[in-house]
Amino acid sequence: MKSIAIVGASLAGLNAAETLRREGFNGRLVLFGDETHRPYDRPPLSKEIARGDWPPEKIALPVDALLDDAEWKLGCPVTGLDAAGRTLTYGDGKSESFDGIVIATGAAPRxxxxxxxxxxxxxxxxxxxxxxxxxxxxxxxxxxxxxxxxxxxxxxxxxxxxxxxxxxxxxxxxxxxxxxxxxxxxxxxxxxxxxxxxxxxxxxxxxxxxxxxxxxxxxxxxxxxxxxxxxGIGVTPNTAWLEGSGLTIDNGVVCDEACFAAPGIVAAGDVARWPNHRYGELRRVEHWDNAVRQAEHAAKRLLAEAGGVHPGAYAPVPWFWSDQYGLKMQLVGSPVAHDEVRIVFGSGEEERFVALYRRGDRLVAAMGLAATGKLLKFRKMLENDPSWDEALAAV
Ligand SMILES: Cc1cc2nc3c(=O)[nH]c(=O)nc-3n(C[C@H](O)[C@H](O)[C@H](O)COP(=O)(O)OP(=O)(O)OC[C@H]3O[C@@H](n4cnc5c(N)ncnc54)[C@H](O)[C@@H]3O)c2cc1C
Structure with a gap:
């Protein structure tokens, strides 16, 4: 592989680029971003930036020196893709083909x-x-x-x-x-x-x-x-530019279990919809941690096209946090279609609790407020598909 383009120069795009270089890809690397800013972190936007506590410079994402020779095309929306030829259209009608493409265009608010x-x-x-x-x-x-x-x-x-x-x-x-x-x-x-x-x-x-x-x-x-x-009524994946590309678009870029969308094309982050075997259905995940980990996985999967080691299926236990009133709320796992939720520690009134989610006889998720240490235990446990009884015994 001599050239790779990354579309979307944010969290997933940056992590994909760094992984490609770390894994030994030393060809031409181009990052397209429709925003004019270098990559920055979004979680502080609704917190420290909205409150005026931090200057905008503080949320710039660190960029590894491995990307010193990457080409940054910022303020440059990609307007089309021909998946068969791996050809991107951008700017005022330019088009260019690449050996590999990472789609990391995220989502936009409704x-x-x-x-x-x-x-x-x-x-x-x-x-x-x-x-x-x-x-x-x-x-x-x-x-x-x-x-x-x-x-x-x-x-x-x-x-x-x-x-x-x-x-x-x-x-x-x-x-x-x-x-x-x-x-x-x-x-x-x-x-x-x-x-x-x-x-x-x-x-x-x-x-x-x-x-x-x-x-x-x-x-x-x-x-x-x-x-x-x-x-704050949710987001939709940024896929309008992929219409007619030949990829399957259905509430995101539909990928296989290893983030592969088509030969030479992978997707990661908020825009990617893939079957996480743990949960048995196509899903998109709109969390910071997923954007990082899925981008790393997708980059490795892309390099497998050129003889790299195939990374296998991407099947993480999702993890998300939210900071409010000085309290950290966290969710691990997937509470979708749960049969029971049980508070096993603390209470809502104390503003400190852990709630466990059961589906059938399995623990499928844990949610905590101001209870990071306790939640960590369930985060580790969820990696091994624990039974509900095991989870209750660990409280
Ligand atoms: C206000 C806010 C607070 C958040 N807080 C948390 C939190 O506390 N915890 C947590 O886990 N997650 C949080 N998230 C979610 C997390 O930030 C996202 O999951 C993460 O940013 C996804 O990264 P991404 O790279 O996939 O997509 P994005 O960050 O959306 O980046 C996609 C980039 O692609 C660009 N792009 C789109 N279309 C094109 C195109 N055609 N051509 C070129 N570029 C294009 C976009 O402009 C954007 O720059 C928060 C998100 C927001 C918005």
Whole structure:
């Protein structure tokens, strides 16, 4: 293999590039990124950057000297791919073929109709976070958070840390689609204790204001005065540029169990959808840890095309964290379609607990708040598909 292009110059793209070099690829390496920034870390965007605690320079991701000779094409969206010829189209219609391609284009936040109004924000990029930071600095700013997934929850916690009035809207309960209604309810109570007006079972119906946002109309007919709204209603994978490429696109780039999408093409990070054998279905994972590990795996799989060692199936136990109110929330494993959730340590009121998730007779996930040490035990245990009884015995 003489040339490899990486599309998406962020966490997964950077880790793929570094792995390729570490594994001995010394050919031409090109990183395409549609943002103008060098790679940076996204988790602080909804926390330290939104609050104005850190300058943007602080979140730059360190780049290994192994990439000194890589070509960075930043501010340069790739607009098309012909998978058969491994040909990329970019810039003002240039096209170029490569021996290998890593797709790492991540995901973009969903928006709602009628939200193209000043004061309504999403938080995905550094530019988004800077715009939000500047708006949150407005004295007496009133904030509505639409959607209480993890990014929405973090944005709410950041706004409360700035002592702003915050209303959070969610259809069921925070992160209930992942964690279940019971844990979602505990999280809702945590936000209430920290001063958030949590409204469940309602949605934002309309955003209104003359020059900028002034109020949000809710689906129950009520109206909330607001200067800032933050949309945290999930993301969609960045695959529009792959239409007609010949790859299978279905809620992400569909790959095999080793992140292989087509001859000479692999995918990693938020954009990749692959069958994790542990869970037996195609999934995308939108976590920092997965972007790093999957990128390393995909890079090795790509080099296997040129005689490198095949890395086998990629079957991690997912791990995710979220920082809110000075507390670390963590989830290991996959609670999807669980049969039971049981709090085995602490309680929601103490803001310190561990909850275990059972599917059939197996432990499938563990979630913890301010309980890193205890959660670590279950993280290790989940590698070996433990039974529910084993897990309970280890509490
Ligand atoms: C606000 C926020 C907070 C988060 N907090 C946490 C956390 O606390 N814990 C955790 O585990 N995870 C967290 N995450 C998730 C984590 O940051 C992501 O899982 C991770 O960034 C995914 O990396 P990626 O490289 O796959 O995608 P991305 O980071 O999205 O990068 C993809 C890059 O590709 C670029 N791109 C897209 N299309 C093209 C194209 N056609 N041509 C060229 N470039 C393109 C994009 O602009 C982007 O720069 C958070 C995410 C956000 C947004």
């Amino acid at each position: 928006r709602l109709p009628g939200t193209d109004i000043q004061g309504v924000h999403v938080v995905r990029t550094l530019d988004d976070a800077i715009a939000l930071r500047d708006d949150l600095a407005r004295p007496g700013c009133r904030v509505v958070v639409v959607g209480a997934g993890f990014v929405g929850q973090e944005a709410a916690a950041s706004a409360r840390k700035l002592d702003l009035a915050v209303t959070m809207l969610e259809s069921v309960a925070p992160a209930a689609h992942v964690l279940g209604a019971e844990i979602g309810g505990i999280i809702a109570d945590m936000h209430r204790r920290h001063g958030v007006d949590v409204r469940l079972g309602v949605a934002a119906a309309a955003f209104e204001g003359a020059k900028r946002l002034e109020r949000v109309h809710l689906s129950d007919g009520s109206v909330v005065a607001a200067d800032v709204a933050i949309l």
